[in-house]
Amino acid sequence: xxxxxxxxxxxxxxxxxxxxxxxxxxxxxxxxxxxxxxxxxxxxxxxxxxxxxxxxxxxxxxxxxxxxxxxxxxxxxxxxxxxxxxxxxxxxxxxxxxxxxxxxxxxxxxxxxxxxxx
Amino acid sequence: xxxxxxxxxxxxxxxxxxxxxxxxxxxxxxxxxxxxxxxxxxxxxxxxxxxxxxxxxxxxxxxxxxxxxxxxxxxxxxxxxxxxxxxxxxxxxxxxxxxxxxxxxxxxxxxxxxxxxxxxxxxxxxxxxxxxxxxxxxxxxxxxxxxxxxxxxxxxxxxxxxxxxxxxxxxxxxxxxxxxxxxxxxxxxxxxxxxxxxxxxxxxxxxxxxxxxxxxxxxxxxxxxxxxxxxxxxxxxxxxxxxxxxxxxxxxxxxxxxxxxxxxxxxxxxxxxxxxxxxxxxxxxxxxxxxxxxxxxxxxxxxxxxxxxxxxxxxxxxxxxxxxxxxxxxxxxxxxxxxxxxxxxxxxxxxxxxxxxxxxxxxxxxxxxxxxxxxxxxxxxxxxxxxxxxxxxxxxxxxxxxxxxxxxxxxxxxxxxxxxxxxxxxxxxxxxxxxxxxxxxxxxxxxxxxxxxxxxxxxxxxxxxxxxxxxxxxxxxxxxxxxxxxxxxxxxxxxxxxxxxxxxxxxxxxxxxxxxxxxxxxxxxxxxxxxxxxxxxxxxxxxxxxxxxxxxxxxxxxxxxxxxxxxxxxxxxxxxxxxxxxxxxxxxxxxxxxxxxxxxxxxxxxxxxxxxxxxxxxxxxxxxxxxxxxxxxxxxxxxxxxxxxxxxxxxxxxxx
Numbered sequence: 001x002x003x004x005x006x007x008x009x010x011x012x013x014x015x016x017x018x019x020x021x022x023x024x025x026x027x028x029x030x031x032x033x034x035x036x037x038x039x040x041x042x043x044x045x046x047x048x049x050x051x052x053x054x055x056x057x058x059x060x061x062x063x064x065x066x067x068x069x070x071x072x073x074x075x076x077x078x079x080x081x082x083x084x085x086x087x088x089x090x091x092x093x094x095x096x097x098x099x100x101x102x103x104x105x106x107x108x109x110x111x112x113x114x115x116x117x118x
Numbered sequence: 119x120x121x122x123x124x125x126x127x128x129x130x131x132x133x134x135x136x137x138x139x140x141x142x143x144x145x146x147x148x149x150x151x152x153x154x155x156x157x158x159x160x161x162x163x164x165x166x167x168x169x170x171x172x173x174x175x176x177x178x179x180x181x182x183x184x185x186x187x188x189x190x191x192x193x194x195x196x197x198x199x200x201x202x203x204x205x206x207x208x209x210x211x212x213x214x215x216x217x218x219x220x221x222x223x224x225x226x227x228x229x230x231x232x233x234x235x236x237x238x239x240x241x242x243x244x245x246x247x248x249x250x251x252x253x254x255x256x257x258x259x260x261x262x263x264x265x266x267x268x269x270x271x272x273x274x275x276x277x278x279x280x281x282x283x284x285x286x287x288x289x290x291x292x293x294x295x296x297x298x299x300x301x302x303x304x305x306x307x308x309x310x311x312x313x314x315x316x317x318x319x320x321x322x323x324x325x326x327x328x329x330x331x332x333x334x335x336x337x338x339x340x341x342x343x344x345x346x347x348x349x350x351x352x353x354x355x356x357x358x359x360x361x362x363x364x365x366x367x368x369x370x371x372x373x374x375x376x377x378x379x380x381x382x383x384x385x386x387x388x389x390x391x392x393x394x395x396x397x398x399x400x401x402x403x404x405x406x407x408x409x410x411x412x413x414x415x416x417x418x419x420x421x422x423x424x425x426x427x428x429x430x431x432x433x434x435x436x437x438x439x440x441x442x443x444x445x446x447x448x449x450x451x452x453x454x455x456x457x458x459x460x461x462x463x464x465x466x467x468x469x470x471x472x473x474x475x476x477x478x479x480x481x482x483x484x485x486x487x488x489x490x491x492x493x494x495x496x497x498x499x500x501x502x503x504x505x506x507x508x509x510x511x512x513x514x515x516x517x518x519x520x521x522x523x524x525x526x527x528x529x530x531x532x533x534x535x536x537x538x539x540x541x542x543x544x545x546x547x548x549x550x551x552x553x554x555x556x557x558x559x560x561x562x563x564x565x566x567x568x569x570x571x572x573x574x575x576x577x578x579x580x581x582x583x584x585x586x587x588x589x590x591x592x593x594x595x596x597x598x599x600x601x602x603x604x605x606x607x608x609x610x611x612x613x614x615x616x617x618x619x620x621x622x623x624x625x626x627x628x629x630x631x632x633x634x635x636x637x638x639x640x641x642x643x644x645x646x647x648x649x650x651x652x653x654x655x656x657x658x659x660x661x662x663x664x665x666x667x668x669x670x671x672x673x674x675x676x677x678x679x680x681x682x683x684x685x686x687x688x689x690x691x692x693x694x695x696x697x698x699x700x701x702x703x704x705x706x707x708x709x710x711x712x713x714x715x716x717x718x719x720x721x722x723x724x725x726x727x728x729x730x731x732x733x734x735x736x737x738x739x740x741x742x743x744x745x746x747x748x749x750x751x752x753x754x755x756x757x758x759x760x761x762x763x764x765x766x767x768x769x770x771x772x773x774x
Binding site for chain 1: 121125128129162163164167228229230232233236237240241244245247248251252255256325326329330333334337341355651652655656659660663667741758759760761762763764765766770772774
């Protein structure tokens with residue numbers, strides 16, 4: 001049974017496994033980077049405030065947002081958001097809100113919208 | 119730099135949690151009187167390496183349970199302090215008169231062809247598994263998410279987990295959430311080691327570390343099978359090397375190998391480590407008549423029952439069948455060979471083996487621990503009744519032979535069946551009664567698992583047959599390897615020299631081609647082309663966002679399990695309850711005739727505007743719904759809910 005060199009086998013095993021672990025850990029870390037996605041959400045999701053946030057993880061920086069008050073565009077602005085940047089957009093809206101107030105954001109070829117119904 | 123320090127802490131925590139305690143135990147046992155007087159060391163280097171790992175897991179589990187029960191907070195400092203205390207005791211013991219310098223054994227180890235072959239097999243195994251895990255290392259699997267919730271709870275609270283979850287029930291025609299109810303699905307041993315590694319290393323749960331620990335467990339289970347085979351067939355390394363080949367690089371990815379590592383099937387992976395290790399110690403205890411091995415076997419068996427009840431139950435069947443075959447061999451000895459196998463000397467030897475100080479001490483400890491310290495949840499909740507009886511579903515009625523063949527691997531099964539015939543032949547006609555024990559173990563292991571997988575009704579068990587099938591390949595691999603080596607020796611014998619060497623070579627070549635092509639084909643079928651991490655990252659980002667706005671007392675969340683990636687991990691961002699967020703399960707589960715299930719979770723996402731959907735929202739008080747907007751957005755748009763988050767796939771709705 002002892003003809004095989006067990007210590008060399010153990011050291012080789014640990015060495016190979018360590019290399020594998022290092023490589024996998026490094027790969028997992030690389031995979032935690034969000035790529036080619038962007039997100040839109042309300043800063044305060046549970047109250048009437050319409051301030052919103054755009055998180056950009058794409059290479060394209062140009063965003064256009066619109067405030068749509070019951071199908072009518074009441075505000076429209078272009079913003080530049082760098083890659084990996086989070087942009088807060090403040091909306092000064094009146095207190096007596098009615099119907100659907102929608103935030104629509106257009107970026108490159110995609111559109112996203114969030115809304116609150118009153 | 120941060121990555122490097124994190125890595126160093128990770129390997130330090132692995133060393134201190136998963137190797138050091140077991141190594142101390144092995145050193146202590148190896149220094150006992152009977153060990154010092156033996157002609158060869160009690161354990162070889164590889165055995166010490168593998169056994170230390172298995173013993174450490176059980177030791178850490180019991181240590182943390184004891185700490186928790188005695189009111190000691192499970193924190194990094196407390197765990198490190200106790201482990202360092204152990205280290206200090208170990209160093210002190212080495213200075214005392216009780217420590218005797220171990221005998222210097224003359225090493226006969228050489229770097230020969232066998233050594234190089236084993237190293238190459240291990241290299242290939244690690245290489246294939248690593249290549250597969252590259253695309254699955256990012257934490258997304260549902261099972262792993264479920265388990266890590268409990269591990270994170272331990273790390274965050276510093277206390278042992280209470281396995282409970284809230285449920286949706288109907289009360290007077292209204293739906294409501296119950297207070298947390300006990301659940302039997304989880305066992306503490308599956309979670310404590312992850313908490314310990316997390317607390318000591320500081321690496322978050324939503325990271326590579328849980329998968330890498332499972333990878334380590336998987337590789338150590340392969341080595342456990344290797345050391346068991348070395349002990350069963352000590353005169354011929356080749357059986358163990360072929361075993362390593364059949365369990366290592368070939369079929370390296372399918373269940374229960376790398377696929378279970380990425381899938382987070384913790385219990386099964388630990389079971390596949392403990393079963394060979396327990397058999398190793400039981401075999402050595404009865405073969406060498408050393409009670410310390412029996413104590414260690416009992417210690418590991420107890421650890422297995424505190425880790426995974428299915429593995430424990432399977433092990434009981436393996437033991438029962440082993441005893442049955444051993445009994446048959448004894449009967450054969452008495453009747454056919456007229457041998458007195460139950461002489462006073464033999465009975466006395468077994469009496470000494472069972473009733474040694476270490477065994478009695480351990481059994482007292484085990485019973486006290488079970489009754490007064492910690493009883494596994496499945497015993498408290500009487501869940502054992504659910505696994506006994508007539509199979510209740512088609513998935514529990516047994517696999518077909520074709521399914522069984524694929525579960526074991528065709529060549530491994532073919533060689534294994536051949537091996538069973540050879541063992542039967544040798545058992546009947548060979549006079550060496552020392553081999554009976556190993557043949558009984560191998561026969562008992564293979565036949566019990568085969569029957570449990572193919573004909574569970576015969577054994578009166580009610581468990582998913584597919585899950586039991588994940589255990590069945592181990593005995594067939596050892597028996598198959600033995601068959602292969604036996605065949606080679608058979609053909610080498612002079613009396614068969616009439617066979618042309620070319621014919622014999624062709625025979626070996628065809629067997630190897632069959633094995634390699636089947637094994638690597640299986641690997642190629644399992645390899646994933648790319649990672650799905652971006653969708654999972656979206657799930658994590660939306661969960662973090664929602665968690666910032668959750669009112670713990672007011673808000674209940676529901677999410678979809680059908681179309682969201684890594685949704686099993688969302689609960690780790692909230693840490694409110696195992697069942698929060700509530701989940702729309704797989705559609706087929708709502709139509710399972712054997713298990714009636716509430717349907718609120720289905721209606722709240724599939725039809726939030728229907729009367730029953732609205733009633734569920736109102737009765738239960740669900741505030742947020744996380745859905746895949748590419749699939750389920752249309753029905754939510756028509757509702758009165760606010761859409762508060764929008765990603766590429768995920769939308770979150772708020773029910774005001």
